[in-house]
Amino acid sequence: MTTATAMGQALAAGDTTSTHLAAVAVDRARQSDSTAVLVTVTAERAGYQAAAADRRRLRGTRRGPLDGVPIAWKDVFDIQGTVTTSGSAGHLHDEPAAVDSRLVRRAHDSGLVTIGKTNLSEFAFSGLGINLHFGTPANPVDPELVPGGSSSGSAVAVARGIVPLAVGTDTSGSVRVPAAYCGIIGYRASPGRYGANDFAPLSSTLDSTGILATSVNDIIALDRIFAPMRRGEHTPRRRFVVPGGEWTEDVTPGIAADFEAALAEIRRAGADIRRRDMVSLSAAQELMDGGGTIVGAEAYRLHRHRLGSGLPIEPATRRRLESNSRTADSIAPVYAGMSALRAEFAAELDGAALLCPTVRHPPPRLADLRDPAGYDSANAATLRTTMVLSYLGTCGITLPVGASAGGPVTGLLLSLPSGRDGDLLAQAEWARHIFVNARTS
Incomplete structure (x- = not known):
């Protein structure tokens, strides 16, 4: 049970x-x-x-x-x-x-x-x-x-x-x-x-x-x-898009091996998998790289009063808030581009689900994060894929996929445009069944 x-x-x-x-x-x-x-x-x-x-x-x-x-x-x-x-x-x-x-x-x-x-x-x-x-x-x-x-x-x-x-x-x-x-x-x-x-x-x-x-x-x-x-019945379309660029290329070898093995299982089960560059995804990432993140700007707005107060706050939290103190001056284009990019993202997928690794590297070791610079770099890298997909308004689900060379289990992320949750869960149920059967056969 x-x-x-x-x-x-x-x-x-x-x-x-x-x-x-x-x-x-x-x-x-x-x-x-x-x-x-x-x-x-x-x-x-x-x-x-x-x-x-x-x-x-x-x-x-x-x-x-x-x-x-x-x-x-x-x-x-x-x-x-x-x-x-x-x-x-x-x-x-x-x-x-x-x-x-x-x-x-x-x-x-x-x-x-x-x-x-x-x-x-x-x-x-x-x-x-x-x-x-x-x-x-x-x-x-x-x-x-x-x-x-x-x-x-x-x-x-x-x-x-x-x-x-x-x-x-x-x-x-x-x-x-x-x-x-x-x-x-x-x-x-x-x-x-x-x-x-x-x-x-x-x-x-x-x-x-x-x-x-x-x-x-x-x-x-x-x-x-x-x-x-x-509630309603949803039949998986079994159509997937794998994005080119950093979302599938800027990954560690173990993550890449697990991802490719998962794609092979899905393809053997009859899925249509296409690899192509996603213009909306690249444009969204470029916007955030230049103007900052909405979560950073809004977190600073919500919690900035703590920085000059006597309220307890963790050093890493303080660093992230302080690093976003000027994001309000640069974030306007990120907000302005969001609606059009979400529509473009949905049009590019054309009913298919996006497939990519959930995180591009295995979980960092706690002992490696004692240095503030290392901590902040690991945090940004850990969230880079999921953050841009949040900006694009997606619903998403991560499924565990096999561990390469004895390393940790990693995640396969399925994403669809906002409002397509029923289709997403149906796709995930189908894919999870494929993975379980592959491990037990």
Whole structure:
């Protein structure tokens, strides 16, 4: 019962109880090696939610296929009675949330059991997942490697089996990157798919919700709860575009080998894969290289008051904010070009999905990031692919693909224009089935 779907089926059959599943999850969350994974463990809430789920099952009134299944939330979502820290010591003494965030309530209404709130990079403003105050969640693949961020705790909680589902946010890659680094599946929904964001923001223009799991079916099941009016059957078109240029060429040899092996599996299964340069992708990257990033400009606008205050702030966060102090003077062309480039990107794909490596290099080693320059360079390189795809408004999902030469599992990223989430999830389900069959045959 490693997946949410399997847990739901076992609960429906009476083979286990939600109370048992919740108790196991809480116990795992409280282990000494989990202290940096979850910022808050909501054991009491989990207990009464699980007991209620068990009563519904006995009455034959289950609220859906995930009723009674454990879930965890990135600590940017409000959970009633807990402090929302956004991964920062500067929020430790804030007032506890008076009510749940809307998606937390929606999950509760469908019977999911909240285990707690997961750790993250401070203010969700880094792709590495390092947190100096709450600790850095240990990458289950290798504790010497970064877990990826900013949704580091959410990815590690799923990869370690504390919960089968976790919710994060993704602005520049904050779900897709840690999922790839931890060897699981990470889905970035189209901005607005679940309504207006009601989590602590980083960039109101680019913020989106994401889901982390080990099964595409689990993500589809939770997506149906979060977006109940968007249900429908989608048939994968099995048409893909592989972009030329830095997105597939500026990668390490191991990443390149894994990517080509994944393409070969997809092609053998009957997919149409075309390689070509994407003008919109190159133009978007050139704009950001010249004018800066929207997330940098908006993060500075949101948090600049902290720089001259006595509020605690991590050195790396301070450096990123200070480096964006002049971005407001150069960012206007980046905003101005966004709408046309998004339309051009959709036209260039012409219904196909974009395929590329999620990250261009393996997870950096923590020991190699002690130097500020090395840290900042690694952070920028880690987010370079996912950041430009966020700017282009894509929904995206990263799937784990085989490890070359004994290295870490890497990610294959499928992306489609905003609003094409149903097609994306159908494509991902098909591709994941292909990869699983290839490994077991």
